[in-house]
Amino acid sequence: xxxxxxxxxxxxxxxxxxxxxxxxxxxxxxxxxxxxxxxxxxxxxxxxxxxxxxxxxxxxxxxxxxxxxxxxxxxxxxxxxxxxxxxxxxxxxxxxxxxxxxxxxxxxxxxxxxxxxxxxxxxxxxxxxxxxxxxxxxxxxxxxxxxxxxxxxx
Amino acid sequence: xxxxxxxxxxxxxxxxxxxxxxxxxxxxxxxxxxxxxxxxxxxxxxxxxxxxxxxxxxxxxxxxxxxxxxxxxxxxxxxxxxxxxxxxxxxxxxxxxx
Numbered sequence: 001x002x003x004x005x006x007x008x009x010x011x012x013x014x015x016x017x018x019x020x021x022x023x024x025x026x027x028x029x030x031x032x033x034x035x036x037x038x039x040x041x042x043x044x045x046x047x048x049x050x051x052x053x054x055x056x057x058x059x060x061x062x063x064x065x066x067x068x069x070x071x072x073x074x075x076x077x078x079x080x081x082x083x084x085x086x087x088x089x090x091x092x093x094x095x096x097x098x099x100x101x102x103x104x105x106x107x108x109x110x111x112x113x114x115x116x117x118x119x120x121x122x123x124x125x126x127x128x129x130x131x132x133x134x135x136x137x138x139x140x141x142x143x144x145x146x147x148x149x150x151x152x153x154x
Numbered sequence: 155x156x157x158x159x160x161x162x163x164x165x166x167x168x169x170x171x172x173x174x175x176x177x178x179x180x181x182x183x184x185x186x187x188x189x190x191x192x193x194x195x196x197x198x199x200x201x202x203x204x205x206x207x208x209x210x211x212x213x214x215x216x217x218x219x220x221x222x223x224x225x226x227x228x229x230x231x232x233x234x235x236x237x238x239x240x241x242x243x244x245x246x247x248x249x250x251x252x
Contacts, residue, residue: 052165052216056235067169093231094217119169127236
C-alpha cells in the first residue's frame with residue numbers, strides 16, 4: 001500500500017464546534033488556504049453529509065469519516081480533527097439517528113483509485129476502540145500522526 | 155449451492171461498498187459457495203438494477219431509503235465499524251445458502 005499521508009499541520013486538536021457543519025467549515029477553511037481543496041469542496045461535502053452522513057456508532061468513542069468526490073480535492077491525504085466536546089453527527093447506518101462524535105477522520109483524494117486505500121487505513125483505526133479513545137483524547141499531533149503510520153506498518 | 159446475485163451499495167463514492175464486496179466474497183469462499191455475481195452501485199442506482207437483474211439480496215453500507223419490493227436487505231455497516239461484523243457475516247452466509 002502506498003503511503004497515505006497525514007501531515008501534522010492537518011491534524012486539528014480540540015476544535016470547538018456546535019455542529020458537524022461548523023466542524024467541517026473550520027477544517028475546510030484551513031485546507032482551502034493550504035490549496036489542498038478547491039472552492040466548492042465545503043458545499044459538496046455538506047451536501048453529501050446531508051444525504052449520506054458518515055457518523056459511525058462505535059459503541060464507545062465515536063468517529064465520523066466525512067469524504068466527498070475526488071474532483072473537489074487537489075491532493076490525496078488524511079485530515080484528522082478531535083473535538084473539545086462531542087459533536088452531534090448523523091449516523092451512516094441510519095441517517096435519522098445521531099451519534100456523538102469525538103473525532104473526525106476525513107479523507108481527501110484527487111484520484112478515485114485512492115479511495116479504497118484511504119478507507120482501509122481509516123478502518124484499521126476505527127475498528128480499534130482503545131486506539132480511538134487514546135487519539136480522541138490526545139494533546140499531541142505527533143502521537144496521532146504516528147498512530148496512523150504504525151497502523152499502516154502492521 | 156446456487157450462484158447468487160447480490161447488490162452491494164453505498165452512498166456515492168463507492169468506498170464503503172468496495173470494502174463490503176470484498177467481505178461478501180470472503181464469506182462465500184469460507185462456506186464453499188460459488189462466488190456470487192455482485193452488482194456494485196450507488197444507492198440511487200439500486201432500483202434500476204433491481205428492475206434489470208434477478209437479485210437474491212442487497213447489502214447496503216447505510217440505510218436504503220427506497221422500497222426494494224421485498225428483496226432481503228442485510229445491512230453491511232458493520233464491515234466499516236467492525237461492530238457486529240460476525241453477525242452480519244453469518245446472515246450473509248445464510249442468505250448465500252438459501
